[in-house]
Amino acid sequence: MTEWFQSTWLGEGFGWFLATLILILLIALPLMLAVAMIIYADRKIWAAMALRKGPNVVGPFGLLQSFADGLKVFLKETIVPASANRGLFLIAPIITFTVALLAWAVVPFGPGAVLADINVGLLYLLAVSSLGVYGIIIAGWASNSKYPFYSALRAAAQMVSYEVSIGFVLIPVILWAGSFNLSHIIAAQQGHILGVFNGFGLNPLLFPLAVIFLISSMAETARAPFDLTEAESELVAGYQTEYSSMSFALFWLGEYGNVLLMCGMNAVLFWGGWLPPVDWDPLYWFFFGPVATGFFWFFAKIFLFFFIFSWVKATVPRFRYDQLMRLGWKIFLPISLIWVFLVSGYLMLTRYDGQPVAPASEAPAISTVSIAQ
Amino acid sequence: MIAIFVFYLFATLVVLSGFMTIFARNPVHNVLWLILAFFNAAGLFLLLGAEFLAFLLVIVYVGAVAVLFLFVVMMLNIDFAELRAGISRYWAIGGVLAVVLLFETLAALLAWNEGGIQIAGRAPTPANVPNIEALGAILYTRYLFIFEAAGIVLLVAMVGAIVLTSRRRGGLRPQNVSKQNRRRPEEATVNMKPGVGQGVEL
Numbered sequence: 001m002t003e004w005f006q007s008t009w010l011g012e013g014f015g016w017f018l019a020t021l022i023l024i025l026l027i028a029l030p031l032m033l034a035v036a037m038i039i040y041a042d043r044k045i046w047a048a049m050a051l052r053k054g055p056n057v058v059g060p061f062g063l064l065q066s067f068a069d070g071l072k073v074f075l076k077e078t079i080v081p082a083s084a085n086r087g088l089f090l091i092a093p094i095i096t097f098t099v100a101l102l103a104w105a106v107v108p109f110g111p112g113a114v115l116a117d118i119n120v121g122l123l124y125l126l127a128v129s130s131l132g133v134y135g136i137i138i139a140g141w142a143s144n145s146k147y148p149f150y151s152a153l154r155a156a157a158q159m160v161s162y163e164v165s166i167g168f169v170l171i172p173v174i175l176w177a178g179s180f181n182l183s184h185i186i187a188a189q190q191g192h193i194l195g196v197f198n199g200f201g202l203n204p205l206l207f208p209l210a211v212i213f214l215i216s217s218m219a220e221t222a223r224a225p226f227d228l229t230e231a232e233s234e235l236v237a238g239y240q241t242e243y244s245s246m247s248f249a250l251f252w253l254g255e256y257g258n259v260l261l262m263c264g265m266n267a268v269l270f271w272g273g274w275l276p277p278v279d280w281d282p283l284y285w286f287f288f289g290p291v292a293t294g295f296f297w298f299f300a301k302i303f304l305f306f307f308i309f310s311w312v313k314a315t316v317p318r319f320r321y322d323q324l325m326r327l328g329w330k331i332f333l334p335i336s337l338i339w340v341f342l343v344s345g346y347l348m349l350t351r352y353d354g355q356p357v358a359p360a361s362e363a364p365a366i367s368t369v370s371i372a373q
Numbered sequence: 374m375i376a377i378f379v380f381y382l383f384a385t386l387v388v389l390s391g392f393m394t395i396f397a398r399n400p401v402h403n404v405l406w407l408i409l410a411f412f413n414a415a416g417l418f419l420l421l422g423a424e425f426l427a428f429l430l431v432i433v434y435v436g437a438v439a440v441l442f443l444f445v446v447m448m449l450n451i452d453f454a455e456l457r458a459g460i461s462r463y464w465a466i467g468g469v470l471a472v473v474l475l476f477e478t479l480a481a482l483l484a485w486n487e488g489g490i491q492i493a494g495r496a497p498t499p500a501n502v503p504n505i506e507a508l509g510a511i512l513y514t515r516y517l518f519i520f521e522a523a524g525i526v527l528l529v530a531m532v533g534a535i536v537l538t539s540r541r542r543g544g545l546r547p548q549n550v551s552k553q554n555r556r557r558p559e560e561a562t563v564n565m566k567p568g569v570g571q572g573v574e575l
Contacts (some may be wrong), residue, residue, distance in 0.1 A: 016375070085399075088402075110458075118424070119504075120504070120505065123429075124428060125434065127432045127435075130435065130437065132437025133436075134408070138405070141401060152447075153444065153447075153448075156443070156444050160441070161437075163436065180503075255522065315380060318439075
């Protein structure tokens, strides 16, 4: 598509610009729709586990509940507290929301269907997810209010702590795949288990890391049971306390966007991304061709992980703050560090035979049915 | 064309946020401007083809160091009027520094005459080798000892920080997490049946 735009009268530069803009919208708008629907799904799952009905009034089965909520929030007045730091107060939700959208640029949705196929994709994701904390800190500080401030401090410490363990969990995956590129990481998982099953997660050496990553991603997105930043019994609503109207909605959208992203990351890094679970040819194209099938498997995996997130939210009580810190620093960090040694040692023994490491640019070629180009 | 435009965008923003880091009145604003400067510097790295350095800058400085920095600045109640009171004592050193920096800036401006800005393809990595591999190949061969020595220095600093802060204080009753986890309902609650008008003795 980019080439087609570049070949028209728009020229190379502007054609690229316009094509990329359209592709960004093609990702961002469905993402927002997905966030609306996933909030509905979250409430339904949560309700079912609490033996309630959940939203069931607006639209068939309550499907339009999120849109009704969105409309309601949109029509409210935006209140800026008198003692708040006005500029920062309004910028904070924008940062949260933008950062939540930014990360999707490098996520491969299907074979070749990725906006930016950069060779430092995983680093980009780490960088973007480390930015997410700023929205919360700035919101907490700019509100000029006690509880948001406490919440901001908690969020800062929590996210920085869990980023450390996430970073160490990623290293063995990168070593095994031999690349930072997410498409290559997915391609390296094809037939990873005995040539039959796709996904690093089934590998006994990497399975503990998959578990650590799942838990860390809940902590990183400040999702229950790690939602200490908005623990209502202690901090009212945390950093969102002073927010109303669309600025509140942006936090909400950004939060669920991040949750979806982390579900996607679980799928991409450990469970084969858009690959089917079993390396059997019909599973690659049965759903309207290979690209659509890739989308199908990827979304199915995202939804599976979101279900796990919801399940945990519905059943596990909230951690205490010292327990949270203990889990991050005293349990996950040492385990993931040891696993870095284990995996790199195993790879050194089996793959390189003590020889110098071959350049990873020979990473397996991915099947290229491209819609991004 | 886009590269040139983006270069000037990032460069302007770096300089602007650098100025604002110095001139903003509120310390929290100062730190936020500094973070913006880091961010745009990362953008400049990206334009130079040093994508690994760019993302490392964002992950390490923006994502970790600046967060902790912001954390501290938000907690402290810094009185800037008091800090400014010391200006008469330091103006001499500050003036010398300013002159040195001015000369450096002039030297940089003179280097401009050496040619225009060629943004792409400046990174001295071989073609078709990603940044990370090029950097890793050189770090783990030629600069191995320096690299590991830097690691040891950091380790010593870390151990030192822990030793300095983790003193054993008396009178504390810390939680024993494994003991808490071992606790079962049977030992936590006792079912009693007190008679009417009688208390419970535990």
